[in-house]
Every structure is written in C-alpha cells, then in structure tokens.
Amino acid sequence: MQYTKNEIKKGVTLHYINTNKFKTNLYAVFLAVPLDRKNVTKNALVTAILRRGTNNIKSQDLINMKLEEMYGASFDCGIEKTGDNHVMKFYLEAVNEEFLPEKEELTKKCINLLFDIIFNPLIENNGFKKEYVDGEKEHLKQIIESKIDNKRAYSLERCIEEMFKDKPYGLYRYGYVEDLETLTPQNLYEYYIDLINRGKIDIFVSGEIEKGSIENLVKENEEIKKLKERIADYKIIGVNEKNIEETKTIEEHMQVGQGNLVIGLNVNKKDQNSKFVASVYNAILGGGANSKLFQNVREKESLAYTAGSTYKKQKDTIFIRCGIEIANYEKALNTIKKQLEDMKQGNFTDEDIENSKKLITESIVGISSEQDAEITYCYSQELANEFITLEEYIEGVNKVSKEEIIDLANNTLIDTIYFLRD
Amino acid sequence: MQLIESLKIKEKAYIEKLDNGMTVIIIPKPNLDKKYIIWGTNFGSIDNRFIMPKTNEEVFIPDGVAHFLEHKLFEQPDGTNSLDTLMALGLDANAYTTNDHTAYLFECTNNFYEGLDELMDYVQHPYFTDENVEKEKGIIGQEIKMYDDEPSWRLYMNAMDCMYKENPIKIDIAGSVESISKITPDILYKCYNTFYNPSNMIMAVCGAFEPEELLKEIKKRLVPKEEQGKIERIYPAKEKEINKPYKEIAMEVSTPIFAIGYKDIEGMTADIVKKHIAIEILLNMIIGKSSKTYKELYESGDLLSKPDADYEFSKEYAHILISGKSNNPIKIKESIENAVEEYIKNGLDEEQFNRSRKKIYGDYVVEYNNVGDIARMFLADRMKGINSFDYIEKFNEVTKEFTEEVLKNVFKKENMIMSVVKGN
Structure with a gap:
C-alpha cells in the first residue's frame, strides 16, 4: 500500500492511497465530532439531509441522474460510532477512467460532486429546504424504530446500550425520536455550520490516479477553499477509562x-x-x-x-x-x-x-x-x-x-x- | 485451455473441461493478494426428485437434503472437521446452498495449496454415520428457527408461494424441523454419489495464478471416479399463471416489508444474457434511484430507501422481485404498475434509457473488483450455461427496441404478485 497524507488546511487532511488493484476509484470524506447526547440525532439528520440536494443540483433525483451519467458512480453516506466519536461518512465510487468505453474526465466530476453534496447544501430562508428536513425526519424516525427488526443486531445494540449506560458510546448512532420535534430547518442549518467549522475533516482518495493531479483537484475546489482552519474537535480513540462494576x-x-x-x-x-x-x-x-x-x-x-x-x-x-x-x-x-x-x-x-x-x-x-x-x-x-x-x-x-x-x-x-x- | 476475454475491461478467463466431465474456470488477477476458490455441484434445494444414472432408481428426498449434505461434508472419519482445518490454516472458509447449487469455498492470501489439499479432500470423501447425522439435526434445527424469525426470509418464501403452485423453489433451502428428521446416512450417500460426480461439478478460481500450473495441481488432487450418465431430474410441469396475487402475514416488524413480483412465464430464452441486461435497465428506469416513481414515493414518505430489484432465474423458474419497506405497500405496487403501463404505452425515453444503460454498465465493471465476487459470478453463471463476460460483451446489443420487447413480454399485469409482512 502506498499511502501518503497531507494536511491541506489546519484540521482538514487529504489522504491518498495509490493502488492498481481495482477497476474503480473510491473517494471519501469523513467528518468527526465527539459523541454526545445533545447532538447525536442532529448529526444523523444532517447527514441524511445533505444527500437530498445542493445549491447546484437541487434534488436527489437530479443527483442520481448525474451519478448514472457518470457510469453508475455510486454515492453513499452513513453515520458511525468510532470510539467516542460520531463520524459522518460520505463515499463516492466510480469506474476508473481507463475502463470506460469513451474518454471522460470522471475523476474531476467525482471530486466536485462529492464536495458539492457535503459543503454546499441547498439553502432556502437561512435554513435547509423545509420539505427535505420534514421528509428526512420521518425517515429517521422509521430507521430508529426499525431497530427491533433484526433481532441479532438489536440484541447487540441493546447490550452495548446497557454496558455503556449514560456514556457516549452507549448512544444509538441514529439518535432518538423524541429529539426530532425541536429540530427546524433553521436551527439545524445553524448547527450544520458549527459542525463544518469545528469537526475533523478527512478526505480519502484511493485508486490509480496521479497524485499531483488529485492534490490540485482537491485544493482548487471552491468548497475546499471556503473551509476554515480549525483545531479539530474530536476524541482520540484508544483512551478508555473503566470502572469495574458488578455484572x-x-x-x-x-x-x-x-x-x-x-x-x-x-x-x-x-x-x-x-x-x-x-x-x-x-x-x-x-x-x-x-x-x-x-x-x-x-x-x-x-x-x-x-x-x-x-x-x-x-x-x-x-x-x-x-x-x-x-x-x-x-x-x-x-x-x-x-x-x-x-x-x-x-x-x-x-x-x-x-x-x-x-x-x-x-x-x-x-x-x-x-x-x-x-x-x-x-x-x-x-x-x-x-x-x-x-x-x-x-x-x-x-x-x-x-x-x-x-x-x-x-x-x-x-x-x-x-x-x-x- | 480455452481462453475467453473481455477487452473492454481487460480481463481474461481460462476454461477447461476435464476428461471426467468437470469444468474448471481460472480467472487470473495478478495484482491482488487475495485468492478465492469455489467448487460447486449442480445440486440445490429444488432437486428433490431424480433418477440415479447408475441404477435407474427413482429417488424422492425430504426437503433440505442438499443443505444438510453441505453441513455434513465437513466432518471427517478421524473426528476432525474440515472447516476447522481450513480456518486453522488462516483461510476464510465457508459453504452455502442455493436453489440450484451447493458450493464449497475459501479465500486466502497465503497457504492456498494447503487449503486446496483440504478442500479437495473433504469434498471427495464423505463420511456420514447415524450418530453424526443425528447431531447435525440439532444445529440445523436452530438455523431453521433463525430463518423463521427473519421477516425478510418469510416475505421471500411467501412471494414464491404467490408465484408458483407447485415448484420446488417453494421449498425452504434448509427444509423444516420435520423434514430433516427423516434424513439418514443412506439418503445422503445416494445424493452424494449422484450429484457429486465430477461431471456435475464446476470449479472457479480467481487470483494471482499461472493457469496451466494451477490446473495441473487441481488434476493431481482429483480422485478417479467412474463416468456417470446424465442425471435425470424430475420437476413439476411449468405453470402458465401465478398461484395467487397476494399474501400477507403479521410478525414483529416496525414498518411493513413488501415483495412485489412479476412471474416471467417465458423464462430462460436463448438470449438470456441480453434479456437479463434489459430487465436490469428496465428495473432501474421503473424504480431505480433516478426514476420518477422512486422520487415521488420517497418524497411522500412511502419509501425509506430504494427497493432491491432483482431478476432470479433458472431453467425451472424465472421472476422479478422488487422488495423494500413501506407503510403503504399497496401504493408502491400501484405506482410500479402505473410506471410500467406508461412505458409500455409511450415507449422508453431515449435519454433516460441511455443513462440507465451507462449505470448498468458501470455496475457490471465494479463486479470485477473482488476475487470472491468474480469467482462466485463465474460459477453461478456457468451453472446456468452462461459466460459471465457476455454481460459486458453483449451490452451494446441491448437496444431500446429490444428492451421495449422485453418490457412487454415480462412485465405483465396478470403475472404480478405481492407478499407483505405487517407488524403485529
């Protein structure tokens, strides 16, 4: 594995993995903040809203059309707990230009689209688009409630919850239904701005692409230029305090x-x-x-x-x-x-x-x-x-x-x- | 060895039919550390009635034998279990049973030939006793219960029940606690001797190999077996219509789950690859992420995420299944029905069709990222008599006109079914 990383701005790091093993290139952006009860539902909701539309591409079906045009490039996002961090993950996978039937600048399109989705969400009246917020609230509610469907996964989740009761890691990664009511397009957008300004941002590119060109494409991207320097707010993992109690x-x-x-x-x-x-x-x-x-x-x-x-x-x-x-x-x-x-x-x-x-x-x-x-x-x-x-x-x-x-x-x-x- | 190639994606495969009738497929991947081997027999849960080639005896077996046999094959006379032996070598070993085949496999980075020794040894040396067969009934009984608690599995089985009156695809792959109680070593040996003959088996290997050399190593490990004639399998006659349009049950789920199906009466045709590609393009246009229908259902809150849509086929059955989660399954079915009707009436939109084609092409290329995906694909396709590269090579032959024909033939309203699992 040929791996290099480079802090392109304080708190924002570009990681590059050069590999010729795949037919695809994979682009990822991870945004990490400490897990905490106050924000856990917001993080999950914001992640879901971002995929709905940007100021350039205003709806999900338009994003999906764009992805299909890019030879079925696939965008995916999700939310995970990594140690005591809540990590919002965004991925874009696309066929390497070498295997396309016709020549096309797919890499550039991928990088620009991914950053557009994460850093340039559709804004109306100083907030996210209301329709998207309402829709995603309903979806998130269903996701949280569907926790019981898979009994094996549910049992593990419940055991973790009991084991880390009242501690960050015991939180459910999708959050809690009772939080949803208070969230509005405006207060969520306000929260999003804070998230983007303080979170730890890591950008990964994996595939067979020339390193210099990748760095240029990332650095020259308008959304990346707009990002502020930050002392990233996250928890270094591997430091765990344990108080042994009874079983x-x-x-x-x-x-x-x-x-x-x-x-x-x-x-x-x-x-x-x-x-x-x-x-x-x-x-x-x-x-x-x-x-x-x-x-x-x-x-x-x-x-x-x-x-x-x-x-x-x-x-x-x-x-x-x-x-x-x-x-x-x-x-x-x-x-x-x-x-x-x-x-x-x-x-x-x-x-x-x-x-x-x-x-x-x-x-x-x-x-x-x-x-x-x-x-x-x-x-x-x-x-x-x-x-x-x-x-x-x-x-x-x-x-x-x-x-x-x-x-x-x-x-x-x-x-x-x-x-x-x- | 016969060489087949896909220039578009720069991949090759070598195929050899051995003297004993076994087919070996080798797909070299010089850049990858991982290696994957899968050895399959064309024996699955649907093969429950057949004539043994050597004795001409007709055999009727209890449900779940193929899967039971898969479990038991790991057991060795010296009390060891081959799965353990393979794992002890640091290999990721497993086996599975589907409707139409059973396969034994492992993935590794090191110790490939040690693994090959063990794999080829245990698959060729069955050891079934009254005692070890009895013990397995407890383990498989638990596995069956696990599936019984799985809403998505019940949903699928009910969809099959809607689609077919009498077709072995309705048989639960693992059987039932009752049916497996009837399994004996004698039944297992009969099935083994019939279906585990090399002429009924295919091996697919993917990784950094020199094909000729690997083939030699495989041949060295084969136990000589008598040539056997064709196995005659007896299946119920094909049905021209569905069994019932709707089935619903209640289980513990938060949101109802649904499976909407189109039974494909015509089934496997000579140009099945092109038909399959066309169906995938159509499914993307009907309910894919960029479709009008998906957009509307997502925005109205009726769909949480894109439903899975697949075309499942063999010589005995063929159908499309679209499954997902929704509080309003009936509405999903109606929307899909309307979308299909509109496409049939107005023809397919050129721009949308071309975009969908690009997406499906990309999806096929991505399949070639992983040694396991590649080997499994070559094996499963070959079981159906398909060359996997055809999905790439014949892609350009799938025109809008051809796809429109498939739409009319396969997406028929009268062949539509729905299975639903609702909450309690």
Whole structure:
C-alpha cells in the first residue's frame, strides 16, 4: 500500500492511497465530532439531509441522474460510532477512467460532486429546504424504530446500550425520536455550520490516479477553499477509562422463536500492546470455526447455530453472541462461562495460539484487497493518532505470548449479560 | 485451455473441461493478494426428485437434503472437521446452498495449496454415520428457527408461494424441523454419489495464478471416479399463471416489508444474457434511484430507501422481485404498475434509457473488483450455461427496441404478485 497524507488546511487532511488493484476509484470524506447526547440525532439528520440536494443540483433525483451519467458512480453516506466519536461518512465510487468505453474526465466530476453534496447544501430562508428536513425526519424516525427488526443486531445494540449506560458510546448512532420535534430547518442549518467549522475533516482518495493531479483537484475546489482552519474537535480513540462494576443481567421479551444471547466483556488494557493480545485472545475464544465458543457451544453441545465473539478495539470490549434455543439459556451461559474460565487457566494450546494468529494475519493482509477496508484502516489510525503499517500490525500480533493472553484473560470481566427471549 | 476475454475491461478467463466431465474456470488477477476458490455441484434445494444414472432408481428426498449434505461434508472419519482445518490454516472458509447449487469455498492470501489439499479432500470423501447425522439435526434445527424469525426470509418464501403452485423453489433451502428428521446416512450417500460426480461439478478460481500450473495441481488432487450418465431430474410441469396475487402475514416488524413480483412465464430464452441486461435497465428506469416513481414515493414518505430489484432465474423458474419497506405497500405496487403501463404505452425515453444503460454498465465493471465476487459470478453463471463476460460483451446489443420487447413480454399485469409482512 502506498499511502501518503497531507494536511491541506489546519484540521482538514487529504489522504491518498495509490493502488492498481481495482477497476474503480473510491473517494471519501469523513467528518468527526465527539459523541454526545445533545447532538447525536442532529448529526444523523444532517447527514441524511445533505444527500437530498445542493445549491447546484437541487434534488436527489437530479443527483442520481448525474451519478448514472457518470457510469453508475455510486454515492453513499452513513453515520458511525468510532470510539467516542460520531463520524459522518460520505463515499463516492466510480469506474476508473481507463475502463470506460469513451474518454471522460470522471475523476474531476467525482471530486466536485462529492464536495458539492457535503459543503454546499441547498439553502432556502437561512435554513435547509423545509420539505427535505420534514421528509428526512420521518425517515429517521422509521430507521430508529426499525431497530427491533433484526433481532441479532438489536440484541447487540441493546447490550452495548446497557454496558455503556449514560456514556457516549452507549448512544444509538441514529439518535432518538423524541429529539426530532425541536429540530427546524433553521436551527439545524445553524448547527450544520458549527459542525463544518469545528469537526475533523478527512478526505480519502484511493485508486490509480496521479497524485499531483488529485492534490490540485482537491485544493482548487471552491468548497475546499471556503473551509476554515480549525483545531479539530474530536476524541482520540484508544483512551478508555473503566470502572469495574458488578455484572448486569438484562432480560427482554419479544415475540421470537430463537433466543439471542449477548455478553459484553470488559478488557482492561495495560499498554499499547494490549490490543494485539486482546485480538489473539478474542480469536481463540470466539474468532472462527476453531474457537472455543464455536467448538463447545455449537459443535459439542449443539446449543446454537451461531456462536462467536468480536473484539471492538476502539472500546476495549469483546461481545460474545449466540443464537440459542430459549430453554437452553442456563446451559449455554454455563458453557460460555466455562470457556472464559479455561482462558484464565490457560487451557488452550500453542496450536490454538498459532491458528488464531494466522486468522488475524490473513484478515490484516486482506485489507489491501478491499478499497473501503483500506480507507477504514487508515482512518482508524488517524483517529488513534498513530500510524502502524499493516506489516507492523502483523508483527505485533505474532509477538503475543501465552502468558500475556492468560494475563489479559484474568483482567477481562463480564460486564453485561443480555438475553432476548419470548 | 480455452481462453475467453473481455477487452473492454481487460480481463481474461481460462476454461477447461476435464476428461471426467468437470469444468474448471481460472480467472487470473495478478495484482491482488487475495485468492478465492469455489467448487460447486449442480445440486440445490429444488432437486428433490431424480433418477440415479447408475441404477435407474427413482429417488424422492425430504426437503433440505442438499443443505444438510453441505453441513455434513465437513466432518471427517478421524473426528476432525474440515472447516476447522481450513480456518486453522488462516483461510476464510465457508459453504452455502442455493436453489440450484451447493458450493464449497475459501479465500486466502497465503497457504492456498494447503487449503486446496483440504478442500479437495473433504469434498471427495464423505463420511456420514447415524450418530453424526443425528447431531447435525440439532444445529440445523436452530438455523431453521433463525430463518423463521427473519421477516425478510418469510416475505421471500411467501412471494414464491404467490408465484408458483407447485415448484420446488417453494421449498425452504434448509427444509423444516420435520423434514430433516427423516434424513439418514443412506439418503445422503445416494445424493452424494449422484450429484457429486465430477461431471456435475464446476470449479472457479480467481487470483494471482499461472493457469496451466494451477490446473495441473487441481488434476493431481482429483480422485478417479467412474463416468456417470446424465442425471435425470424430475420437476413439476411449468405453470402458465401465478398461484395467487397476494399474501400477507403479521410478525414483529416496525414498518411493513413488501415483495412485489412479476412471474416471467417465458423464462430462460436463448438470449438470456441480453434479456437479463434489459430487465436490469428496465428495473432501474421503473424504480431505480433516478426514476420518477422512486422520487415521488420517497418524497411522500412511502419509501425509506430504494427497493432491491432483482431478476432470479433458472431453467425451472424465472421472476422479478422488487422488495423494500413501506407503510403503504399497496401504493408502491400501484405506482410500479402505473410506471410500467406508461412505458409500455409511450415507449422508453431515449435519454433516460441511455443513462440507465451507462449505470448498468458501470455496475457490471465494479463486479470485477473482488476475487470472491468474480469467482462466485463465474460459477453461478456457468451453472446456468452462461459466460459471465457476455454481460459486458453483449451490452451494446441491448437496444431500446429490444428492451421495449422485453418490457412487454415480462412485465405483465396478470403475472404480478405481492407478499407483505405487517407488524403485529
């Protein structure tokens, strides 16, 4: 991966990934601010409104027509939690000029369109267009309410909410229905101006394009010229305070045939290397088909179809997730606890460690085969205020010893047990 | 090896039909670190009645056998599980079953040949016992329950019920708790011996490979098997009309979800690729992001996001499905109906048609970004007798006139159905 970055203005950074592996170029803009209850719904709503129209291209269908003309370039936006930041993400993907049936200046068109959508929204009467605000409020309400539709995702979301109660990370990324009422085209626009002026802005370009031309296209863009210098307001990730409390057990009832069990674990981080240890620990515990959870909960006991765990590096947490027969709750929970205990006692083999390291290494090496994964990797480094290359990351993982894993296991505690049942 | 090529997107594929009847497709991608291999048999959930070529015995199997077999193939006589072995090599391994095929695959950056050893070993060496078959019933039972709680899966199955009276596509891929209870090692062996014969299998590989060399490695690992004749599959006769126009159920969802379908009676024609491209262009014009209908429904708050629209087809079934979320599914159906009617009456708008074509062309090019997408596409297309590059190469032959013909033949009001899942 050939990666360079360049602060083009204080608080506004251009990242460039030169790669010839794809048929497409990918352009992305990320806007980050600290997660906070007061603004969480506004951030989600503003993101949705921006895609509706700009002062140049006034409606979504016109934007979509433009995208279709650009050989089906695709625009997408979304909102995510990364550590304690709320990140508004905007992407534009388009076929590389080389593979077009006719010659066209597609790169320039892409950059200009993307910036136009984010930094030049359609304004009427000192506010966003009312019709767009009303429409997006209704949509956002439906999105928030549809949280219950996917039971697996819902259960994880609820476990996170309980685990980080009253803390930024416990907030729902789409916000809350009760906030919507107070939001008007004018006060939202006012908020948007503040957001653009204080947020951390990162622009990513990935593909096979000449670096100098990209820099010029970005710097010469009128919207970029208008951006103010700023001391970006965001939270550096990887700094987490933990107060260990008693394990919380939450049970929720819904009309379901299958029970969803989610267990949130707190990893007590010692130093920068802990993230490598934790990722190996997690892979042994629930990383794949060889993991203790998959082997014992699914294969040996036949208790579940899904059984595994995920490590959320940015928050030093691990989530165990199983879909189980409701009557088997106790049995499944005990089997899981037994696996955690085994980890503490060091009841795993050198082979388990080696397999887990291979699994992690594969996924790290694979990052450069996916354009968006590569961007996401670079961005999480940017937010953590460090830069570890993929090679260094792999090296860090390979250095992890059994003692370190056992030590981490003994500093990993169950924080929340969440069960969704009938 | 036969070379096929797409000059427009600068991609190549090598195809070889081996002496034992197996087809191998190799798509070289010299720049990528990732490698992907997928080995599939033309045996899916719809193949529930067939005549075994060697014995001429007619076999009728319980629903869910293809999927059950997929699960069981990983199990080895020494108690190990091949999925674990592959994962232990650091490979991302998996398998899946669809209506018309079952496939075993892995993706990796390193250890490709170690993975190939294991993959080709377990797929060619089944091991089914009473005990291991019984155990699997618990796991698959949980998987079935997971799907039962999935509103989108129920929506899809109900759409199939609206479309077809008697067609094996109505069978749940995993079967039911009841149907899988009847599965025995004997049934699994019968199906294995019939459908896992090389002549019924295709392998597709994508990544940085030298094709001839890779082919040699694959051949080396093949277990010699007797040539078997054609498998005769027995399906119900094709129906000329839909089963019922509407089906609705209640489940725990916040907003109703809908699937609107057009049953394509004519089905797979000789120029199926062109027809498929035309349908994708049409779907984009009817309910795509820049369509008038989508704009109106989005602005009135009846649609939250663009509905998914797909053409699903094989020799036994063919239909279009448009699915999404809405508080007013009936209105969505009427709007689509009106849009179609208008296009039929007035013809397609030239400018809009050309724009849609550009978009669909771009979509096809993007498919070539990822080794997994490429290999899966070549496998699935080949199962239907299609060369994937034709989607790029035949693109220019899809004219406005041709597309208008397809519109008239496929988007018929009397073949329209709708399935809805409402909240409680």
